[in-house]
Amino acid sequence: MLSSGQIARLVEGREDDPFAALGVHPDGKAFTACVLLPEAVSVTAYRLDGKMAGTLALVDPAGLFFGKVAVRKRQPLRYHAVFPDGGEYRFIDPYGFGPVLGPLDDYYFAEGSHGRLFDKMGAHPIRHEGVDGTHFAVWAPNAGRVSVVGDFNRWDGRRGLMRRRQDAGVWEIFIPEVGPGVPYKFELLAADGTPLPLKADPFAFQSELRPSTASIVAAPPAHVWGDDRHRDYWAKADARREPVSIYEVHAGSWQRDEDGNFLSWDELANRLIPYVVGLGFTHIEFLPISEYPYDPSWGYQTTGLYAPTARFGEPDGFARFVDGAHRAGVGVLLDWVPAHFPTDAHGLARFDGTALYEHEDPRKGFHPDWNTAIYNFGRREVAQFLINNALFWAERYHVDGLRVDAVASMLYLDYSRKAGEWIPNAQGGRENVEAVDFLQQMNKALYGTHPGVMTVAEESTSWPKVSHPVHEGGLGFGFKWNMGFMHDTLRYLSREAVHRAHHHDDITFGLVYAFTENFVLALSHDEVVHGKASLLHKMAGDDWQKFATLRAYYAMMWGYPGKKLLFMGQEFAQRAEWSEARALDWHLLDHQPHRGVQKLVADLNRLYRSRPALHARDCEPEGFEWVLVDAAADSVFAWVRRSPSAAPVVVISHFTPVLRQGYRIRLPAAGLWREIMNSDAADYGGSGAGNMGSVTADEDGWASITIPPLGTLMLELDYIDWDESRLTPG
Structure with missing residues (x-):
């Protein structure tokens, strides 16, 4: 018989060892069964083969039933309960099943080295001891009690009490006959018995659509992938020497349907993938798509790191999107946010x-x-949770890489803090050595297990070796956003043309450090919100000058060392600031200047991908040399891009509205140089000034060139004249 203490703990929902009391237990040579079913008036027990095992008696008015059962060993039973209104309820008792996790799971979890947590934690539909159901597991080492609750137990935490695995601080239970599509949460009591807000599953693979916040039992991945060719290519490639041109997208506001609703993943695939292919981008980068509660956070306040947001449909839809992109030759990167998390009651906070x-x-x-919490990177279970998440997206959804948000805020203990508001590290410094170790371990794990996947750091300071290997003392990222390029060039182009001569180094200074990291030149979403104006309206001058300057800027950027990134809308010169609440202003493409910018971007991507000189040495100084660096009075810049066994390309950018004819410049080789890009071409909405397709350099390399107003030219040495031995020095 149960003790009075056990009965009290069970009916009050305070029992932390439910398997010692509930279910089937030996009683001498017989067996007894115990079940909690509040409001039931009678309970009959049956074996799973359908034979009746006995009738249980009500031993506490709160609904605790107990009695002898006709079984020969401990086993699960099916209960048939009757309620006062005549309603009936049949279910298999979860307390008749053994654990699913094993001692090795406990060991590796406690050690912080478990590399397959997403196979163990969260909710997994499985067949266990011959019965179909779902296994739930959650880490809560300091809780006094943990329950899983849902419609399957009337959201009553007393009926979903979980088994505590003391060595790991993990709680688990197998709930029979619960399958995919079922909402659930965890109900916890603090160590002192205080009830806590219902919590979503940290490892949930699917979530309810906001404002609802429950997790949903997700079916095992059903998508059949067909992207081997894409993944094999990138697994063998050196991404630093490949063309990487990224189209950054907020999935909720790129386009909407005719009623203003979000597009589903399948609808996005049908529209976005062909659009990106047509523009020649190599990758799509999504702002965070992990589940998040608040739309204006753009996804950066995530509460469900393992669940694609329900805003765009079920998780398999995202898998289909990635597969479709891969089959079309386009990679998919995700914005990933380990820098902070919101304090919503249903989330991770406390x-x-x-x-x-x-x-x-x-x-x-x-x-x-951000008014948010910060992960404790020094706690091995927390670092393990985050590292497993990075591995999860690469494995489960075949994503090609992660852009890690706000890395600088992780690296510095005094980030955005005044004196006395931060705690120095053990050496008295401001560096967050725990975050450094976490980032290094994450990059080692991801690169070590998923060849072809890249990581990109948004790091806004001069922290050394962000994109250097860990074994060389680096953080281990593949790339780093070049925030300096973005800020310096936009500051330069916001000045009236007459003043640019006095700020020449806004353009030239970036080449001092251009090869210290593997850089991505990013013109991101952050630059076109919160009163900063669109890129078009950042440019100085009247409307014609704004368009001409923007085109010249893009062409300069595509000729500048580093991988490329544009935020959606910038490819057609969106006039208004971006808002997550509405679609882009696609009607602007009815106007030729906007269509011209879009055509320019497509042609730039085509050139960038087809000319090794423009991409194969993006991250190496051997691929760049100044041709003209000191023409400040003319606001002209010229350099050559090189790659072994490829014709060199000279980039000439000019940022005054003056047509410069007969401009003398010494090119790196004698011969015919074909004009392969002119941002002032009439097709792009320009004046059409140029060089009739080519210029000729004399035997010393000197040429007279027409440089259009507010324009960028690219000149490629004709293959007939291509001979590395004929290159002129310096």
Whole structure:
């Protein structure tokens, strides 16, 4: 018989060892069964083969039933309950099943080295001990009790009490006959018995659509992938020497349907993938698509790192999107946010009543910029949770890489903090050595297990070796956003043309450090919101000058060392600032100047991908040399891009509205140089000034060139004259 203490703990929902009381247990040579079914008036037990095992008696008015059952060994039973209104309920008792996790899971989890947590934690539909159901597991080492709740137990935490795995701090239970599509949450009591808000599953693979916040049991991945060719190519490639041109997208506002609703993943695939292919981009980069509660956060306030947001349909839809992109030759990158997490009640904050995922001390655990919590990177279980998430997206959804948001905020303990608001590291410094170790371990794990996947850091300071290997003392990222290029060039182009001569180094300075990292030149979403104006309206001058300058800027950028990134709308010169609440202004393409910019971007991508000189040495100084660096009075810049066994390309950018005819410049080789790009071409909406398709350099390399107003030219040495031995020095 149960003790009075056990009965009290069970009916009050305070029992932390439910398997010791509920289910089938030996009683001498017989067996008894115990089940909690509040409001039931009678309960009959049956074996799973259908034979009746006995009738249980009500031993507590709260709904605790107990009695002898006719079985020969411990086993699961099916209960048939009757309620006062005559309603009936049949279910298989979860307390008749053994654990699913094993001692090795406990060991590797506690050690922080488990590389397959997404196969173990969360909700997994499985067949266990001959019965179909779902296994639930959650980490909550300081909780007094944890339950899984849902419609299957009337959201009653007393009926979903989980088994505590003491060595790992993990709680688990197998719930029979629960399958995909079922909403659930975890109900926890703090160590002192205080009830906590219902929590979504940190490892949920699917979530309800906001404002609902429950997790959903997700079916095992059903998508049949057909992207081997794409993945094999990138697994063998050196991404630094490949053309990488990224189209950054906020999936909720690129386009909407005719009623203003979000497009589904399948609708996005049908529209976005062909559009990106037509423009020649190599990759799509999505702003965060992990589940998040608040639309204006753009996804950067994520509460469900393992679940594609429900805004665009079920998870398999995202898998179909990625596969479709890969089959079309386009990679997919995800914005990934380990820098902070929101404090929504259903999320990770104080998950088990303690600062589990974050730091207890707000000087380390609270982010003043975003009003969010900060992960405790020094806690091995937390680092393991995040590293597994990076591995999860690469494995489960075949994503080609992660752009890691706000890395600088992770690296510095005093980031956005005043004196006295931060805690120095053990050496008295401001560097967050725990975050450094986490980033290094994440990059090692991802690159070590998924060849072809890349990581990109948004890091806004001069932290050394961000994109250098870990074994060389680096953080291990593949690439780093070049924030300096973005800020310096936009500052330069925002000045009236007459003043640019005095700020020549805004353009030239970037080449001092251009090869210290593997850079991505990013003109991102952050530059076209919050009153910063669209890229078009950042350009100085009247409307004609704005368009001409923007075209010249893009062409300069595509000729500048580094991989490329444009945020959606910039490819057709969106006039208004971006807003996540509405689609882009596609009607602008009814106007020739906007169509011209779009055509220019497509042609730039075509050139960039087809000319090794423009991409194969993006990250190496051997691929760049100044041709004209000191023409400040004319606001002219010229350089040559090179790659072994490829014709060199000279880039000439000019940022005044003056037509310069007969401009003398010494090219790197004698011979015929074909004009392969002119941002001032009439097709792009320009004046049409140029060189009739080519220029000829004399035996010393000197040529007279027509440089269009506010224009960029690209000149390629004709293959007939291509001979490395004929290159002129310097």
